Amino acid sequence: MLETSARLLRLLSLLQTPREWTGTELAERLSVSTRTVRNDVERLRTLGYPVHGTRGAVGGYRLGAGAALPPLLLDDEEAVAVAVGLRTAAAGGVAGIEETSLRALAKLEQVLPHRLRRRVGALHTHTVGVPHDRPGPTVDAETLSVLSAACRDRERVRFDYVRHDGTADRREVEPYRLVIWGRRWYLVAFDPARDDWRTFRVDRISPRTPAGPRFAPRELPEDVVDRVRHGVSSAAWRHRARIRVHAPAEAVAERINPAVGTVEPVDAETCLLHTGADRLETIAVWAGLLDLDFTVEDPPELADLLRTLAARYLRATDGPPPLAAS
Numbered sequence: 001m002l003e004t005s006a007r008l009l010r011l012l013s014l015l016q017t018p019r020e021w022t023g024t025e026l027a028e029r030l031s032v033s034t035r036t037v038r039n040d041v042e043r044l045r046t047l048g049y050p051v052h053g054t055r056g057a058v059g060g061y062r063l064g065a066g067a068a069l070p071p072l073l074l075d076d077e078e079a080v081a082v083a084v085g086l087r088t089a090a091a092g093g094v095a096g097i098e099e100t101s102l103r104a105l106a107k108l109e110q111v112l113p114h115r116l117r118r119r120v121g122a123l124h125t126h127t128v129g130v131p132h133d134r135p136g137p138t139v140d141a142e143t144l145s146v147l148s149a150a151c152r153d154r155e156r157v158r159f160d161y162v163r164h165d166g167t168a169d170r171r172e173v174e175p176y177r178l179v180i181w182g183r184r185w186y187l188v189a190f191d192p193a194r195d196d197w198r199t200f201r202v203d204r205i206s207p208r209t210p211a212g213p214r215f216a217p218r219e220l221p222e223d224v225v226d227r228v229r230h231g232v233s234s235a236a237w238r239h240r241a242r243i244r245v246h247a248p249a250e251a252v253a254e255r256i257n258p259a260v261g262t263v264e265p266v267d268a269e270t271c272l273l274h275t276g277a278d279r280l281e282t283i284a285v286w287a288g289l290l291d292l293d294f295t296v297e298d299p300p301e302l303a304d305l306l307r308t309l310a311a312r313y314l315r316a317t318d319g320p321p322p323l324a325a326s
Helices: 004-015 023-030 034-046 076-090 098-111 114-125 141-153 224-236 249-253 280-289 300-316
Strands: 051-053 061-063 157-162 168-181 184-191 196-201 205-208 239-245 261-267 270-277 294-298
Touching (some): 004 023, 023 034, 076 098, 168 196, 239 280, 249 261, 270 280, 280 300
16 A cells, blocks of 8 residues: 555546546555545645535545646656657747746656756757758747637637748638648638638747637638648749649549649549649659559640650650560
8 A cells, every 4th residue: 555645646636637547546556445444535635725625426536726736747758749849839939938948848848867967968969950041930929829819719800921932911700720830830711701711830920919800600611731731831832833633523622632722523534633833844753653544734834744755765765665566
């Protein structure tokens, strides 16, 4: 049987999991009687921990939120995960939390057991960050707080926005979700002025106060992440293409990532692939990877490039293919 202090810590650790425990379950975990569990719960309450209890056959104990942050008990994997997350946050990405993350990390590492401190230290020492040619933009922590609160409270947000081409705009939208994709944050919102869903880069948003009126929630599209992926990709395309694929739309959709393009059915055996990329060569590769017959409808430059590539591939075979025997 555990000593009282050790048992209290073990009980606190169990109660910090997001579930409700019956007295019998706690007694079995701690190898004590249910009466001892009740006494230990009262000791925790005396120490300031808000342990809530409900009576009845389905009743039990759970730890609620208190006025002050109580000491947290983390297992080994949880402690390492928190330390790695704090170190990543301290490296930037969200402005305004770097110093706070470093302070929290210093406190955590000070109390980590030696074995865990070595694991976290090894990960930091032997991890090399590869610099990006185009580093991800920094997002303001206050902006994230304002947008997430508006999503929660169903309040319209007004903000100044910098478009992809650098021009300024002002929007008022109904916010629904914040999505992290790659190294950027995006806001998925419904724009009443355009009567459609829109995706906005959070680093280009400057919220205006006060917040707008509350709105009645709409049904959120199921493909929120795919919507962001496609919107992000198409906004950055330098070249766009329309390709007629001689196969059913369902077969083509199964072979492409939503970020590559959209598929428009034409008939049972044909569809249009609307796609794009920074380089025409990239589009040519994607089209070839479909492993399906296709015809380029636009732009003409892509068709010219495919003819050049076809001639190059043919030369790579050391001449034309042999004639089939008659």
